Amino acid sequence: MNDTPAPRPGFWKRLTQGLTRTASSLSTGITDLFTKRKLDAATLEDLEDVLIRADLGVDTAARIAQAVGKGRYDKTIEPEEVRSLVAAEIEAVLQPVARPLVFASDVRPFVLLMVGVNGSGKTTTIGKLASTLRAQGKKVVLAAGDTFRAAAIEQLKVWADRTGASVVAREPGADAAGVAFDGLQQARAQDADVLIIDTAGRLQNRAELMAELEKIVRVIKKQEPSAPHAVVLTLDATVGQNALSQVEAFQRVAGVTGLVMTKLDGTARGGILIAIAARFGLPVHLIGVGEGVDDLQPFAARDFARAIVGLEN
Numbered sequence: 611m612n613d614t615p616a617p618r619p620g621f622w623k624r625l626t627q628g629l630t631r632t633a634s635s636l637s638t639g640i641t642d643l644f645t646k647r648k649l650d651a652a653t654l655e656d657l658e659d660v661l662i663r664a665d666l667g668v669d670t671a672a673r674i675a676q677a678v679g680k681g682r683y684d685k686t687i688e689p690e691e692v693r694s695l696v697a698a699e700i701e702a703v704l705q706p707v708a709r710p711l712v713f714a715s716d717v718r719p720f721v722l723l724m725v726g727v728n729g730s731g732k733t734t735t736i737g738k739l740a741s742t743l744r745a746q747g748k749k750v751v752l753a754a755g756d757t758f759r760a761a762a763i764e765q766l767k768v769w770a771d772r773t774g775a776s777v778v779a780r781e782p783g784a785d786a787a788g789v790a791f792d793g794l795q796q797a798r799a800q801d802a803d804v805l806i807i808d809t810a811g812r813l814q815n816r817a818e819l820m821a822e823l824e825k826i827v828r829v830i831k832k833q834e835p836s837a838p839h840a841v842v843l844t845l846d847a848t849v850g851q852n853a854l855s856q857v858e859a860f861q862r863v864a865g866v867t868g869l870v871m872t873k874l875d876g877t878a879r880g881g882i883l884i885a886i887a888a889r890f891g892l893p894v895h896l897i898g899v900g901e902g903v904d905d906l907q908p909f910a911a912r913d914f915a916r917a918i919v920g921l922e923n
């Protein structure tokens with residue numbers, strides 16, 4: 611069952627608007643390089659630099675430049691054609707990871723653990739998923755496991771009200787693993803389809819906070835060894851290369867099964883998504899290109915690859 615369908619019509623416009631900064635840097639870079647110049651080792655090296663500046667990562671940038679050069683040395687090539695070639699290479703990297711989040715219907719409740727540093731878009735993602743699931747008639751329980759901030763608990767309650775999900779919360783400062791435990795009990799008692807557990811934003815280098823996350827996973831597993839059935843990490847694209855170490859750290863502690871990348875509109879280095887796809891091969895479920903919940907949409911490899919180099923759909 612596919613719970614995150616294709617991006618809504620109209621998302622192309624939001625996507626291209628959101629990716630404007632990265633796209634104009636890539637597009638201008640490519641146009642400047644290939645206007646009235648032959649393709650040779652020097653131009654390809656410069657192309658590699660343009661791609662690295664957009665945060666695609668050194669290896670991916672080198673691979674793409676090499677692919678563009680193949681069989682085209684000493685020929686003049688239109689910038690538009692280079693953009694198409696680059697888009698095709700990017701699409702090839704992204705295609706295998708563009709995977710919707712699937713809530714398997716043969717597990718009840720399906721337990722989704724949401725992790726990520728503060729402000730990376732966890733709450734927005736939970737709201738989006740809860741409303742999508744509710745629109746499909748699913749019974750959803752939200753567990754307010756970010757017990758560090760009273761505001762986070764309140765925000766989750768607002769989403770529960772808005773979507774008709776139920777919410778399990780304790781007072782601020784309570785044990786987060788306890789909330790996860792209550793959440794699973796409640797979800798079982800209500801025969802809910804899906805339990806979504808929010809967690810506190812934590813920096814990947816804070817050992818005690820990461821230990822707490824480990825405890826949450828342990829407590830869930832004790833009750834239901836197959837859970838959590840999905841662990842989704844939200845990443846803020848504006849942190850650039852730091853996103854790579856976030857993936858590594860959360861992967862180690864909580865076994866990340868998929869990613870959501872937000873704030874691609876706030877950076878000229880949106881290529882970080884491509885670097886992460888190439889490095890980890892983890893499914894990318896949703897991307898965010900603006901503040902609103904409608905700006906968070908299923909990730910489509912081809913659209914992203916074309917939009918990021920400034921090509922038409």
Ligand SMILES: Nc1nc2c(ncn2[C@@H]2O[C@H](COP(=O)(O)OP(=O)(O)OP(=O)(O)O)[C@@H](O)[C@H]2O)c(=O)[nH]1
Nearest residue numbers: 728729730731732733734811872873898899900901
């Ligand atoms: N520009 C932009 N803003 C976004 C995007 N996604 C989320 N935001 C904003 O980023 C802020 C943080 O998002 P939240 O969903 O509250 O993030 P969180 O990880 O739950 O954060 P905490 O509650 O602080 O832990 C909010 O103001 C969102 O509106 C995006 O794709 N683009």
